[in-house]
Amino acid sequence: MQKYIIQRLMLAVPTLLLASLVIFSLVRILPGDVIMATLSDQSQTISPERLAQMRHQLGLDKPFITQYLSWLGGAVRGDLGKSLWAQRPATQELLKALPVTAQLGVMGLIIGWLIGIPVGVISAIRQDKPVDYVGRVISILGVAVPDFWIATIIILVLSLWFNYLPPLGSAVIWQDPAKSLQQFAWPALILGFRLSAVIMRMTRSTMLEVIRQDYIRTARAKGLSEQMVIYRHALKNAMIPVVTIVGAQVGIIVGGAVILETIFALPGVGRLTFQSITLRDYPQIQANILVIATLIVFMNLVVDLAYAWLDPRIRYG
């Protein structure tokens, strides 16, 4: 196990380094540099001297590699540059936003599991019956409905028919749980619905595979009740692969957070990233994407380790 952990950790380092290079070049390879992009919104003309001075201040006149290495050096020490917009360290902005997205993500995941697993199980044990079709259509609806559209409809219905609007801002859950839950409930529900689609599909297909195994026949043959067979024997084994998709879902959570946080005015990482992209706040964009990438690599690592721990065949395979 120890060897496996070390092996996986060693693989994560080059991935992250390469990701950082991609993020850094993405901003620089394409036409126009940081300064031009920042100034493009302002109509006033700027003297070439002033431009050169600004480039020098931000170190943009240095060669690409030097710039990258100095940014990377900073990143390793936890310094991801200063936000051009907020004029504060980019990490500070991120640290404020991370808990919001984390809460949204965790709530979304819980809802996703609560919907996805039961529907997946029922769909599998009643394969090709009407229940299966209905379950599958509903779960695919989760990925088919544009989230910003359904979010707008929900807000509208709540305000017009129930005269209710979720309180603005974002309350910290342990300080004001009632308010916080109200703010996060709807976006989490929409996110959870989306996440449940993948969970349901995965649960259904692994359940179908598992219920055809010999040990399930044995369990039935020894006279266990159907409930016992499904929950104790089938579901337990079917859940192992389902656990692993949590890693892939971090990407969906962040992607969904961009839109949902913007609509529900939650100051999370998604909204911050979107804002910094529209404001062309390059240091903040780089910082956000790097942290998101690190988080995804880390989650995949944790999931792989959990997988190896849950299913010993992986380690020796």
Place this chain on the structure above:
Amino acid sequence: MALQSTTRGRAALRTTTWGQRLRRSWTGGMSFVRRRPLGAISAFFLLVMTFAAVFAEVIAPYGPYQINPIDSFVGPSRSHLFGTDQIGRDVFSRVVFGSRISLQVGIMAVGIGLTTASFVGILSGYIGGRFDTVMQRISDALQTIPGIVLAMALVSILQPSLTNVMFAISFVIIPFNQRVVRSAVLSIKENTYIEAARAIGASRTRIMFAHVLPNVVAPIIVLASILFGFAILTEAGLSFLGLGTPPPTPSWGMMLSGEGRQFMESAPWLSIFPGVAITLAVLAFNLFGDALRDALDPRLRGT
């Protein structure tokens, strides 16, 4: 001489007539309908959508850009099936023309993205070695950035336009899907017919494109169907963020996010119809993809 005899040989092998073939594909199609009703309904919907996109000029009663200020904000009625928007454009006509944009986004983005992904996946899987390692590490790195975030960054730097949206989506598609193709190639590579081709001295290029490629077409088609839905949704999401197709192009995503959202309270039909169109299209592409996967890949049948 040698060429002639091969052609004659092939003609002799191909004894089935067109009538037999037609009958066979008809029975095949009917059994698909019977065994996979969800897939069949989806296929029918997609056909209707393609029909609407191709014959938009004939189907739509008004032009998609035709302004008629007197008739602004007319609710759904007989003359305007889906109502009109703030400058009197007919929503039904715009939804019909929107299917063209959506299909265009899908075909271009998925076409470019999946072709590149398949190419990289086949090369990487078949050649292996250092080339494979480098390609897979790059793909790992790209996969650490969520699709919509990457697309957002690309479009914002390239300026929002239909072409750039399609480019961004096609780029986002590549890393994950080349991995899927690669893993299919890895298992095909071990088959004896590949070994046989190598033994008779077929070149690497020939093996990859004449023997490996036809065998990974099935998973690629399945991916394409599901990615179509993804492309349409991503275009809509980008439009909502102001990074999609610029107005007045009648893109479904644009109709939902601009005026559709603004006037949702007073004129809900502005966003309900394009929203339903997107949902149904994405749902159909996904269900059709699932049904195709079951039908094309016997190993996955029943799962």
